[in-house]
Amino acid sequence: QVQLAESGGGSVQAGDSLLLSCAMPGLTPPSTFCMGWFRQAPGKEREGVAALGSDGRTAYHESVKGRFTISKDDAKNTLYLQMGSLDPEDSAMYYCAADPARTVCNRAYCNCGLLLRRGEFGTWGQGTQVTVSS
Secondary structure, three states, rough: OOOOOOOOOOEEEEEEEEEEEEEEOOOOOOOOOOOEEEEEOOOOEEEEEEEEEEEEEEEOOHOOOOOOOEEEEEOEEEEEEEEEEOHHOOOOOEEEEEEEOOOOOOOOOHHHHHHHOOEEEEEEOOOEEEEEEE
């Protein structure tokens, strides 16, 4: 089974930027039809942060629009999340995910935004911690 590995987390000040990376060695379609970043803070439910479809379409949580950017490097099999203007509310464990549910994402149709809201992915990383101080 493919293992995802996040990196790039750390402790920063409000207003700083961070680049998270998610190595996805050996991941192939249909597992790559939609990939995403999620986060979970202590005492809170997991929430979808950003998703990227194989068609290049993106979806973002309302709270990160204009501040975060999801992208990928196919040559490196790596998914990225560029985070800017960080706020203490962004502090959480960040996870990358792939292998979307086939009922929502397949060769004929893929609703990456719905997957971001539902979190219906089959493969997850172990997470990387992001802490933002005011």
